[in-house]
Amino acid sequence: MASTLDVNGRSYNVNSAPDTPLLWVLRDELGLTGTKYGCGIAQCGACTVLADGQAVRSCQFPMSAVGAAKITTIEGLGGTHPLQAAWVKLDVPQCGYCQSGQIMSAVALLATTPKPDDAAITAAMDGNICRCGAYQRIRAAIKDAAAQPAQPQPAKA
Amino acid sequence: MNQLLNRRGFLTVSATLAGGALLVGCTPAQQMGLISLGAEEDFGPFGPFLKFAKDGAVTVISKHIEFGQGNHAGLAAIAAEELDADWTRVTVEQAAANTKVYGNTLVGGAQGTGGSSAIANSWMQLRNAGAAARAMFIGAAAKSWDVPAGEITLANGVLAHASGKTAGFGDLLAEAAMVPPPAAPKLKDPKTFTLIGTDRVRRKDSVAKSTGVARYTQDVRLPGMLTAMVAHAPRFGAKVASFDDAAAKKVPGVVAVYKIPTGVAVVANSTWAAKSGRDALKVTWDEAKAEKRSSATIAQQYRDLASGKTSGPEKNGWASFDSKGEAAKAAGGANALEVDYDFPYLAHATMEPMNCVAIVKGNSAHLLFGSQFPTLDQINTAGIVKNLPGTIKIDTLFAGGSFGRRANFQSDYVTECVHIAKKVGKGTPVKLVWTREDDMRAGYYRPMVHHAIRVTTDADGMPATWRHRVVSQSIMKGAPALAGPKPKFDSSAVEGAEGSPYLKATPVVDGQVISPDAGVPVLWWRSVGATHTAYVMEHTIDQLARRAGKDPVDYRRALFTKAKADRHLAVLNLAAEKAGWGAPAPAGWTRGVAVHESFGSVVAQVAEVKLENGVPKVGRVVTAIDCGIAISPDQIASQMEGGICYGLSAAMFGAITLTDGLVDQGNFDGYRVLRNSEAPTVETYILRSANPPSGVGEPGTPVIGPAVANAILAITGKPTLNLPMVKG
Numbered sequence: 035m036a037s038t039l040d041v042n043g044r045s046y047n048v049n050s051a052p053d054t055p056l057l058w059v060l061r062d063e064l065g066l067t068g069t070k071y072g073c074g075i076a077q078c079g080a081c082t083v084l085a086d087g088q089a090v091r092s093c094q095f096p097m098s099a100v101g102a103a104k105i106t107t108i109e110g111l112g113g114t115h116p117l118q119a120a121w122v123k124l125d126v127p128q129c130g131y132c133q134s135g136q137i138m139s140a141v142a143l144l145a146t147t148p149k150p151d152d153a154a155i156t157a158a159m160d161g162n163i164c165r166c167g168a169y170q171r172i173r174a175a176i177k178d179a180a181a182q183p184a185q186p187q188p189a190k191a
Numbered sequence: 192m193n194q195l196l197n198r199r200g201f202l203t204v205s206a207t208l209a210g211g212a213l214l215v216g217c218t219p220a221q222q223m224g225l226i227s228l229g230a231e232e233d234f235g236p237f238g239p240f241l242k243f244a245k246d247g248a249v250t251v252i253s254k255h256i257e258f259g260q261g262n263h264a265g266l267a268a269i270a271a272e273e274l275d276a277d278w279t280r281v282t283v284e285q286a287a288a289n290t291k292v293y294g295n296t297l298v299g300g301a302q303g304t305g306g307s308s309a310i311a312n313s314w315m316q317l318r319n320a321g322a323a324a325r326a327m328f329i330g331a332a333a334k335s336w337d338v339p340a341g342e343i344t345l346a347n348g349v350l351a352h353a354s355g356k357t358a359g360f361g362d363l364l365a366e367a368a369m370v371p372p373p374a375a376p377k378l379k380d381p382k383t384f385t386l387i388g389t390d391r392v393r394r395k396d397s398v399a400k401s402t403g404v405a406r407y408t409q410d411v412r413l414p415g416m417l418t419a420m421v422a423h424a425p426r427f428g429a430k431v432a433s434f435d436d437a438a439a440k441k442v443p444g445v446v447a448v449y450k451i452p453t454g455v456a457v458v459a460n461s462t463w464a465a466k467s468g469r470d471a472l473k474v475t476w477d478e479a480k481a482e483k484r485s486s487a488t489i490a491q492q493y494r495d496l497a498s499g500k501t502s503g504p505e506k507n508g509w510a511s512f513d514s515k516g517e518a519a520k521a522a523g524g525a526n527a528l529e530v531d532y533d534f535p536y537l538a539h540a541t542m543e544p545m546n547c548v549a550i551v552k553g554n555s556a557h558l559l560f561g562s563q564f565p566t567l568d569q570i571n572t573a574g575i576v577k578n579l580p581g582t583i584k585i586d587t588l589f590a591g592g593s594f595g596r597r598a599n600f601q602s603d604y605v606t607e608c609v610h611i612a613k614k615v616g617k618g619t620p621v622k623l624v625w626t627r628e629d630d631m632r633a634g635y636y637r638p639m640v641h642h643a644i645r646v647t648t649d650a651d652g653m654p655a656t657w658r659h660r661v662v663s664q665s666i667m668k669g670a671p672a673l674a675g676p677k678p679k680f681d682s683s684a685v686e687g688a689e690g691s692p693y694l695k696a697t698p699v700v701d702g703q704v705i706s707p708d709a710g711v712p713v714l715w716w717r718s719v720g721a722t723h724t725a726y727v728m729e730h731t732i733d734q735l736a737r738r739a740g741k742d743p744v745d746y747r748r749a750l751f752t753k754a755k756a757d758r759h760l761a762v763l764n765l766a767a768e769k770a771g772w773g774a775p776a777p778a779g780w781t782r783g784v785a786v787h788e789s790f791g792s793v794v795a796q797v798a799e800v801k802l803e804n805g806v807p808k809v810g811r812v813v814t815a816i817d818c819g820i821a822i823s824p825d826q827i828a829s830q831m832e833g834g835i836c837y838g839l840s841a842a843m844f845g846a847i848t849l850t851d852g853l854v855d856q857g858n859f860d861g862y863r864v865l866r867n868s869e870a871p872t873v874e875t876y877i878l879r880s881a882n883p884p885s886g887v888g889e890p891g892t893p894v895i896g897p898a899v900a901n902a903i904l905a906i907t908g909k910p911t912l913n914l915p916m917v918k919g
Contacts, residue, residue, distance in 0.1 A: 054461075067406075068403020070407075071544075071624075072543075073627040073859050074858075078542070080542060125397050126401070127259075129543070129589070130401075131407060131542040156867045163542070163864055167835065170832050
């Protein structure tokens with residue numbers, strides 16, 4: 035039973051069963067493997083994507099609930115987003131596995147709070163676990179991106 | 192280092208695994224040959240560690256996996272330094288499995304990454320590789336330009352001569368390939384390094400890891416690939432009694448169901464179908480040999496062993512790891528400090544749960560995954576497909592963390608995947624996916640450990656006698672018997688207590704360890720024995736200093752001086768100075784200090800801590816490290832930051848518990864880990880050193896727990912003896 039998904043500004047016909055979490059549709063059916071599986075119960079944030087600009091945990095977001103929402107994944111940022119530039123500038127990643135989710139949570143944060151203070155950053159990022167402990171650099175990179183003259187925008191959906 | 196070799200003496204281990212009795216009497220070289228048989232050995236003119244492209248780009252081959260520790264950048268920088276390459280044109284490529292060429296000299300010659308040894312064991316190897324290639328290019332230029340080699344300069348990837356001639360590596364590639372590599376290439380004086388030790392040595396994978404294109408095992412997609420999930424026994428040691436797969440086979444996308452040694456595997460054409468199929472399985476388990484005890488029961492057994500209450504035969508397994516003076520005097524006494532510590536099982540809880548891709552066709556096997564110890568994985572796979580280890584092809588990918596988990600003597604998740612791929616056969620790629628729950632309940636934990644300490648002091652309050660008892664399962668269980676005399680005890684259970692400068696400075700010492708068996712698989716976990724010994728030694732020292740009415744830093748200085756522990760003293764002084772020890776801490780904060788040596792490096796940390804509703808909050812952490820010559824100061828800082836978070840997470844929250852043999856935790860809701868708002872801000876200071884590089888990935892981890900406990904001791908006057916600090 036085919037349905038349609040809007041991902042990174044492109045329309046996809048997908049065949050996964052309706053109860054399939056968006057995470058596995060993205061990864062297995064669309065081949066967008068930048069979004070990671072970490073826990074399956076919305077505890078770690080590795081699977082974070084944007085749905086109409088809001089950060090959502092795609093592991094707990096069944097395809098049947100996506101509807102017409104415009105989905106943005108790490109691939110949709112295009113590699114030039116100020117947050118991605120800051121991540122590279124500060125060498126934030128260690129193992130890197132959680133970083134797609136970290137960056138997507140940060141994109142959602144800056145979209146609503148362009149100049150977040152420390153409390154706003156940790157509040158927005160507390161749902162994203164990093165077992166390598168890159169937290170300090172994540173905080174610094176968000177501040178670095180927020181300080182850039184061109185304000186980051188959520189990627190075009 | 193002896194401890195490391197002893198603990199991870201993989202050369203003999205590997206050989207034993209590979210052929211057992213067949214190899215008795217073989218020389219190590221012969222053993223390696225048998226293990227490596229079939230491995231490709233033609234690496235081109237510049238050897239197995241360097242490749243040059245026609246456009247002059249340089250590729251450094253890393254024999255070590257990159258799972259976060261930043262070693263790829265460091266390894267590349269070592270070769271690039273001696274080569275005088277343009278760092279911006281250097282990339283890193285992961286080596287294939289090949290024990291003979293890519294063995295790790297610090298883990299007995301097996302190819303593997305562990306013991307924080309990647310940089311240390313590659314140091315001379317990659318310097319020589321870079322210097323040899325440099326000489327070859329200079330020789331080629333000298334010949335092409337018909338000038339003396341001594342007149343040619345090479346800097347930043349450009350060869351030049353006073354006559355105005357210049358060339359890049361690409362221009363002289365064919366000519367350089369014809370120059371015989373020097374047997375003993377001339378190495379730089381480290382004082383003349385221009386890349387190593389600078390902030391230019393940065394990660395090479397940050398772009399890939401910030402854009403979602405870095406490829407992990409989980410991301411492997413191959414034509415015709417199937418995905419497998421396995422129903423595992425709920426208790427360690429149980430086996431499949433029977434199963435009903437009727438419902439599982441009706442799940443759309445499920446291709447097949449197999450009984451394998453570790454459970455029942457569901458193979459499907461997508462991850463979700465595999466999971467749905469597995470959820471529909473009905474399995475009954477034979478638990479005759481299963482571990483059914485609770486962790487609380489095991490912990491009580493440990494305490495009874497240490498306190499001498501145990502009357503059964505298991506009490507006879509004690510072995511001495513340190514003995515000095517009249518041991519009887521170390522029994523304690525009326526004024527002794529008597530403290531007992533309890534440490535729980537810990538899961539590694541890597542962000543990427545264990546997984547593997549295997550392709551089996553007949554007797555051949557090709558694996559793609561984050562292999563931490565390719566040699567072990569080759570050997571264990573070879574046993575299943577009935578072939579020689581060297582024929583097993585492994586493509587090592589990035590791993591989403593390991594902290595030790597991806598290496599074990601059984602290659603647990605690897606062999607599970609190989610068994611499934613063998614059932615599927617026909618060269619069909621199979622990706623084994625573990626859910627978070629599979630991963631967390633699979634064991635291979637940091638062992639539960641009990642320490643019992645009795646210390647008496649002299650008139651100055653310094654330790655006079657030290658009695659130390661350690662009870663821990665051995666992580667070496669399951670290791671094939673090593674050649675030579677069997678070790679009297681598992682040194683990894685006591686490393687850090689054994690060899691401690693505090694014990695060196697104590698006149699009478701009686702240290703003993705016992706390793707009772709349990710059905711719970713245990714394993715090394717980032718910083719191994721130091722995960723508990725550093726805590727015990729450092730927290731005990733602060734309690735002794737407090738009893739003596741002395742400042743904890745001054746107390747340590749006296750002991751380090753007595754023990755001639757100059758490196759400990761140096762990092763302690765550096766951390767204390769940078770942290771402002773002696774001056775008042777910021778209002779509301781209290782400082783705690785700890786120092787520990789592991790993997791050849793010494794780390795001191797000063798943590799600023801406060802209690803919020805009884806829960807520790809860690810703000811600023813100042814850390815000083817002596818890790819020999821610093822290759823990448825930025826990545827050393829990164830490892831200190833990360834190691835501190837990993838250690839703090841365990842100290843504050845980490846605990847795997849069992850109830851009647853069932854693991855209580857399955858996911859991050861039950862196994863709490865450190866989050867961003869709980870992560871301190873770390874300042875790293877690197878001690879200047881002319882010594883060869885030593886470990887960085889692990890040594891920062893074990894120091895933070897006791898530093899925080901010591902701050903809490905200063906706040907409350909009470910020690911923290913039972914981890915984790917935050918219960919429930």
